[in-house]
Amino acid sequence: MAKQWGQKAEELEITNRISNMGMAKKDESNSSDSDEVADNANRADTSLLMKIIRQGLVESKLDIEIQRKDPNSPLHSVKSFEALHLKPNLLKGVYAMGFNAPSKIQETALPTLLADPPQNMIAQSQSGTGKTAAFVLAMLSRVDTNKNYPQVLCLSPTYELAIQTGEVAAKMAKYCPEIKLKYAVRGEEVAKGTAITDHIIIGTPGKMLDWGLKFRLFDVGKIKVFVLDEADVMIDRQGHQDQCIRIHKCLPSNCQMMFFSATYDSAVMDFAEIIVPNPIIIRLLREEESLDNIKQYYVKCKNVEEKYRAICNIYGVVTIGQAIIFCHTRKNASWLSEKMSKDGHSVAVLSGDLTVEQRIAVLDRFRAGLEKVLITTNVLSRGIDVEQVTLVVNFDMPMDMNRKADCETYLHRIGRTGRFGKAGIAINLIDSSHSMEICKTIEAHFGKKIQLLDIEDADEIEKIGA
Numbered sequence: 422m423a424k425q426w427g428q429k430a431e432e433l434e435i436t437n438r439i440s441n442m443g444m445a446k447k448d449e450s451n452s453s454d455s456d457e458v459a460d461n462a463n464r465a466d467t468s469l470l471m472k473i474i475r476q477g478l479v480e481s482k483l484d485i486e487i488q489r490k491d492p493n494s495p496l497h498s499v500k501s502f503e504a505l506h507l508k509p510n511l512l513k514g515v516y517a518m519g520f521n522a523p524s525k526i527q528e529t530a531l532p533t534l535l536a537d538p539p540q541n542m543i544a545q546s547q548s549g550t551g552k553t554a555a556f557v558l559a560m561l562s563r564v565d566t567n568k569n570y571p572q573v574l575c576l577s578p579t580y581e582l583a584i585q586t587g588e589v590a591a592k593m594a595k596y597c598p599e600i601k602l603k604y605a606v607r608g609e610e611v612a613k614g615t616a617i618t619d620h621i622i623i624g625t626p627g628k629m630l631d632w633g634l635k636f637r638l639f640d641v642g643k644i645k646v647f648v649l650d651e652a653d654v655m656i657d658r659q660g661h662q663d664q665c666i667r668i669h670k671c672l673p674s675n676c677q678m679m680f681f682s683a684t685y686d687s688a689v690m691d692f693a694e695i696i697v698p699n700p701i702i703i704r705l706l707r708e709e710e711s712l713d714n715i716k717q718y719y720v721k722c723k724n725v726e727e728k729y730r731a732i733c734n735i736y737g738v739v740t741i742g743q744a745i746i747f748c749h750t751r752k753n754a755s756w757l758s759e760k761m762s763k764d765g766h767s768v769a770v771l772s773g774d775l776t777v778e779q780r781i782a783v784l785d786r787f788r789a790g791l792e793k794v795l796i797t798t799n800v801l802s803r804g805i806d807v808e809q810v811t812l813v814v815n816f817d818m819p820m821d822m823n824r825k826a827d828c829e830t831y832l833h834r835i836g837r838t839g840r841f842g843k844a845g846i847a848i849n850l851i852d853s854s855h856s857m858e859i860c861k862t863i864e865a866h867f868g869k870k871i872q873l874l875d876i877e878d879a880d881e882i883e884k885i886g887a
């Protein structure tokens with residue numbers, strides 16, 4: 422099995438090098454006119470942003486789907502942390518963090534993660550449902566503190582996410598000072614020739630490769646738990662697949678693999694199933710966004726100036742809680758915000774050129790109602806809830822890399838306005854036959870009418886707010 426995987430990995434590595442070369446070229450060519458490039462969300466950044474602004478656990482009443490590869494493995498769930506038979510000081514740490522009972526993903530995943538013999542797992546559960554706490558608890562439980570060498574590796578896609586995970590581990594291990602933890606991230610140095618004696622290493626793939634394979638500061642062959650956080654980004658071909666493969670190849674065949682992520686696209690899931698032998702796959706079903714409570718309109722505009730006028734007209738007539746306006750590029754977002762600000766509207770802008778801290782600050786102000794309008798791009802299309810938003814405007818229709826209708830992004834953008842039984846309004850500004858085509862495709866895709874709105878007719882506009 423290991424050999425088979427090794428060969429597969431090598432083949433993939435070569436293919437990836439080639440395709441990455443292609444990618445690099447594409448990126449370079451984009452950089453000259455980056456203003457015109459779609460401003461899309463970076464999944465690792467979005468995840469960090471949500472982690473930081475989230476107040477606590479997202480409780481989910483949704484069902485969990487479990488797929489067992491190993492028919493002999495007993496799979497049960499627990500309703501209390503006691504039932505997991507953790508080391509007493511670890512249990513104390515869990516309670517000290519304010520966790521009274523396991524979350525849904527924890528109650529299902531932990532018995533398997535802690536079972537003997539160890540079981541491999543690929544788990545998917547929405548952001549904020551307690552995945553990090555689940556795998557950190559498993560990592561800490563597996564350490565043998567009588568052995569002074571690394572036994573657990575945990576890889577995250579970015580420096581910030583690795584630090585976040587490390588902080589959870591440090592808190593949970595508060596009463597287990599004998600467990601030693603090390604960060605393999607930029608800025609951390611270990612003198613060449615020194616053997617690392619810490620039990621757990623949490624870090625980013627590049628540094629982990631350097632330490633484990635290049636400088637041999639620890640023996641990858643002695644690792645017994647290998648965790649991939651944000652696994653979809655980690656093993657995506659455009660993510661860190663090459664580096665993860667190289668580390669993964671050196672792991673012993675009995676190493677327990679734990680892959681955790683909020684999403685897996687199907688190609689990534691197929692790949693995960695190749696590299697994780699006999700995994701138990703757990704998926705917490707997602708809460709569906711829906712268009713049921715949303716009135717959808719389109720407005721015909723001749724050009725960008727008319728689009729702008731349409732927004733001002735709607736804004737002048739309808740009493741709106743708060744609005745989010747989506748643009749395709751950063752350039753459009755900043756053009757629109759300057760124009761609206763000049764005309765006396767209080768607007769906020771959130772696009773991909775802001776740091777995570779700046780994005781949090783913008784969102785906090787918007788949540789507090791300090792600005793009524795938030796102009797943004799696809800960096801915000803997923804996952805971030807602002808309850809008071811009643812109007813979503815597509816200044817530019819969502820499209821994919823081939824300039825075709827991106828129905829999924831449309832749903833993510835507007836599917837959050839009409840939640841909890843509240844009514845929402847979505848307005849699509851159409852200024853070309855291409856954007857009209859996108860609008861029609863979206864209408865057909867969801868089977869929900871998008872009505873024409875005459876922006877010059879104040880009575881009609883007034884009706885939409887009613």
Ligand SMILES: Nc1ncnc2c1ncn2[C@@H]1O[C@H](COP(=O)(O)OP(=O)(O)OP(=O)(O)O)[C@@H](O)[C@H]1O
Pocket residue numbers: 468471472476477478479519520521522523524527546547548549550551552553554555682683
């Ligand atoms: N059993 C629990 N009881 C109470 N709070 C919990 C529990 N498990 C986790 N939490 C808290 O819930 C929040 C989300 O947990 P966690 O970060 O583990 O979720 P996640 O699924 O890993 O999210 P992400 O996908 O963003 O990484 C954190 O603030 C965490 O401290």
